[in-house]
Amino acid sequence: MRVTQSMLSNNMLRNLSGSYNKMATLQEQINSGKKITRPSQDPVVAIKGIGYRTDLNKVEQYQRNLGEVNNWLDSSDDALDKVGIALHRVQELVTQASSDTLTPDDRTKVEKEITQIKEQIRDMGNTKVGGKYIFSGTNTNSPLHDGTNFLTTATAPGVNKDVNIEVYDGVEITVNTKGLDLFQNIDAMITGLETDLKDPSKSGKDFDKYLTLKSDNEEAVLAARADIGARQNRVEMMENRLGAQEVIVTKQLSNNEDIDYEKVITEMITQESIHQAALSVGAKIIQATLVDFIR
Numbered sequence: 001m002r003v004t005q006s007m008l009s010n011n012m013l014r015n016l017s018g019s020y021n022k023m024a025t026l027q028e029q030i031n032s033g034k035k036i037t038r039p040s041q042d043p044v045v046a047i048k049g050i051g052y053r054t055d056l057n058k059v060e061q062y063q064r065n066l067g068e069v070n071n072w073l074d075s076s077d078d079a080l081d082k083v084g085i086a087l088h089r090v091q092e093l094v095t096q097a098s099s100d101t102l103t104p105d106d107r108t109k110v111e112k113e114i115t116q117i118k119e120q121i122r123d124m125g126n127t128k129v130g131g132k133y134i135f136s137g138t139n140t141n142s143p144l145h146d147g148t149n150f151l152t153t154a155t156a157p158g159v160n161k162d163v164n165i166e167v168y169d170g171v172e173i174t175v176n177t178k179g180l181d182l183f184q185n186i187d188a189m190i191t192g193l194e195t196d197l198k199d200p201s202k203s204g205k206d207f208d209k210y211l212t213l214k215s216d217n218e219e220a221v222l223a224a225r226a227d228i229g230a231r232q233n234r235v236e237m238m239e240n241r242l243g244a245q246e247v248i249v250t251k252q253l254s255n256n257e258d259i260d261y262e263k264v265i266t267e268m269i270t271q272e273s274i275h276q277a278a279l280s281v282g283a284k285i286i287q288a289t290l291v292d293f294i295r
Contacts, residue, residue: 034257045256052253059246065165069235071129072175077228079124080221086117087218094211098204111197118190125183135179137161150184167238173231177224189213
């Protein structure tokens with residue numbers, strides 16, 4: 001095949017155009033720090049990037065969910081801790097009431113403090129997190145005690161149901177503590193104590209039963225707190241798992257999309273040298289073409 005001057009010139013211009021495109025791509029990578037800026041540049045990288053970002057978004061969502069779980073568990077534990085402190089004070093007051101030397105005025109003072117403790121414990125039963133009542137089961141918009149009565153399974157079927165939050169694919173953690181029986185039993189004990197304190201016929205020994213009831217209720221509170229503690233340990237494990245997953249996915253995403261600056265800059269320098277050489281050779285071809293034209 002006969003190679004003409006025109007063919008040489010066209011080939012040279014085509015190579016120069018390709019060289020410009022390569023340098024433009026490398027410059028774009030250096031500026032953006034990414035291997036591609038458009039899916040069409042490398043569909044495989046683009047598709048993998050979508051997958052990694054989806055995984056990362058899920059991890060971040062689960063981490064936010066764990067934050068919500070911690071809020072529920074911490075608030076529940078704090079409320080029950082305060083209930084435990086209140087029960088300890090009840091024990092002290094019952095011990096006072098058991099003394100036959102207590103005057104009617106002293107008994108009235110004890111009764112009034114007991115009433116305040118009952119209201120305090122009811123308030124703990126109505127603890128809210130993010131506007132949701134945490135001891136009301138799935139009836140999170142309803143207080144456990146409305147000031148007159150406790151919720152019932154008849155009027156609020158979800159009061160003894162679990163509230164679950166997803167913290168990983170297919171993994172849920174129960175965030176609530178069923179409070180109906182717990183707080184009802186404590187309330188009934190204190191209400192009975194109030195009634196007996198108002199009854200002058202009740203002697204010191206009549207109050208001994210409340211020490212037993214107090215111990216039973218205190219054990220129930222401690223059992224509930226132990227269950228919360230076990231779930232908090234599980235949450236901590238999930239936090240560590242998600243933290244490790246986040247590091248892995250972030251690294252995979254970076255390896256897929258981010259450039260190696262040192263490598264790309266070296267390629268850019270090499271491409272510039274090749275381009276300059278092509279320009280030098282191309283200039284001679286063009287000059288020869290002009291001379292032929294003049295002739």
